Amino acid sequence: MLKRFLLTPGPTPVPPEVLAALGEPVVHHRAPRFTEILAEVLAGLKYVFQTVNDVLVFAASGTGAMESAVVNVVNPGDHVLVASVGNFGERWLKLTRTWGAEVTALEYEWGTKADPADIEKALAADPAIKAVFVQSSETSTGTVNDIRAIGAIVARTPAILVVDAVSGLGATDLKTDAWHVDIGVAGSQKALMVPPGLAYVAVSEKAWQVVEACTTPRFYFDYRTYRAKMTGDGAQTPYTPAVSLMVAQNAAIELIRQEGLENVFERHRWLGRACKAGVQALGIELFGPDDPDANSVTACKVPAGLDGGRITKLARDKYGVWLAGGQGRLKGQVFRFGHCGYFGASDILVGLGVLEMVLAELGYDVEWGAGTGAAAQVLAQSPVQL
């Protein structure tokens, strides 16, 4: 009878309205109704990406969409720049190297942000760099990069900007067009509030020039095939799509539209602020700077003398609350609260209350109610419903 709370940065909780849509009878992907759904989803994704660019939908995980951005852009020997601030930045490094790129790697200490000035310098030093790969929200650390500043720099060069927004899109502001993001990558399973299985890319005209010229072999992820089928009136999918997930994504986008994108961002800001206040009130240090823009995930240092794995295990097994552990080199050193997507004040209260219980059981000196109280005090000030 244990109630389960997914306080992880993906998968994330799915709203009941979306679960209900997921359970609707399967629609055939060539049925007129599915054509409408696809058109609605594509229009909705443009709203969320804040773009007029083409948006393409894949049946894939986020990593599939990340790879798609490499194989459609990078020829062997091409120069690219990767700015890495965590585990998913390292994935850009692996992907670009796998496909034979000559990589300039800007590797930052995990928990810090990429410095736009470094990117500017690197682009100036090597005018052959054809693409810059970076994360919007780095899920492993909670850091959010300054995409607006990076975009302004890259836009002045022939290079294109590829942004992994898998955990950021729909939680933290990302103005694809205004900020000059040439390829934005997202997935269904985080702030877009659908179970995993769909991945999205938004492709600018500047990027299309690169994609059309790219000769790296690709089939399933070939943007050209998708552009031919999936853009314009009467859009179809080139291959059998994950229809039920698409129906669910349509329902989830409708919820985002009803709330309004600005309110969605503001809700996430207050949730992030409350979560950080609660954690710190328990004497736990944040991992990385206390960044008000980092609204998707709150990374916390495991207190000295405690076992990070036991914190997440106890929360999960005894209280049904799934927190995330550390990824990559942070394994055992941090634990993370996700709060991107279908999250509200209730989740923050539950997560911090359970954290108090878990820490107390593990022998940490807990001031009962310090975490939940600090969070409630912040949440009560929110001008938007949460």
Place this chain on the structure above:
Amino acid sequence: MLKRFLLTPGPTPVPPEVLAALGEPVVHHRAPRFTEILAEVLAGLKYVFQTVNDVLVFAASGTGAMESAVVNVVNPGDHVLVASVGNFGERWLKLTRTWGAEVTALEYEWGTKADPADIEKALAADPAIKAVFVQSSETSTGTVNDIRAIGAIVARTPAILVVDAVSGLGATDLKTDAWHVDIGVAGSQKALMVPPGLAYVAVSEKAWQVVEACTTPRFYFDYRTYRAKMTGDGAQTPYTPAVSLMVAQNAAIELIRQEGLENVFERHRWLGRACKAGVQALGIELFGPDDPDANSVTACKVPAGLDGGRITKLARDKYGVWLAGGQGRLKGQVFRFGHCGYFGASDILVGLGVLEMVLAELGYDVEWGAGTGAAAQVLAQSPVQL
């Protein structure tokens, strides 16, 4: 996007497994599969009622089942005893008087329990009393009567004991057979974790003698018709049953069986204890005594100077949390947390955290985290999962 929490004492939250069962294709009520489901539900209800008596199922609300216990027992002019400790006790008074009973009314101050010695005295003073009507858990105040003691007294007389267990069954212990409950009344929508619409009665052999002799006209609620159809092998329903609710009830009973009835009661004990500790830590007085058996609902006095209606309205409109107000003469004086059924530690944390935010907004001097912290401290000690 507001998450909604039903922290009311009926309807109560429905587990996802039960919602999924509710959404299954409608089964015909004369199909073999429905016969199996009915048999499983009846067996499951016997487990929950802790009885070998006949259990009958009606498509009705709890009040329908309460009336059924009157029309199958009371002839006009019959002497009955009603022990009332709240709003639902008054409903027994109205129902028995509506059907022409001569009522001895033991009316206790709301928030207190019925005194078994008073019942013993009243039965001794009027040997013609043929039935005693009482609540197990009185939803309007949270009080739980001592049914064991009352049952032992009534069992020594020719009278039968009729217990409204609508909000108690499945949350607080009620041993129908061992405690000599002759007619137990329950509903689907509280601790039985199904939306409203089904009502249940468990009828003892002693009660059947009275029912068979009762000449009050009745049709839809005639226990004799249900006994003929609904007991023994190949049980059917006399009229079209609420099939989907039955399928859902079957799934909910399976969850209760998996957890085990004793663990269910223990979970409710800890939730009640934590809720009371949290409320009191905020300086709010409980309504009535701090009774460790009162596990279905926690009634709280509205603090001086505050408007009870605004507490529940603000919690609902701003935070999506449904608390209950006062009923009958307690309107505006109390507010109530329900925690019977599909409730866990998370609900207590959410309810108290939101209460802190609401009280602060209404100008009450809130010590942030006092309520959630006191509750977490209690919840962390529970030997059972919650």
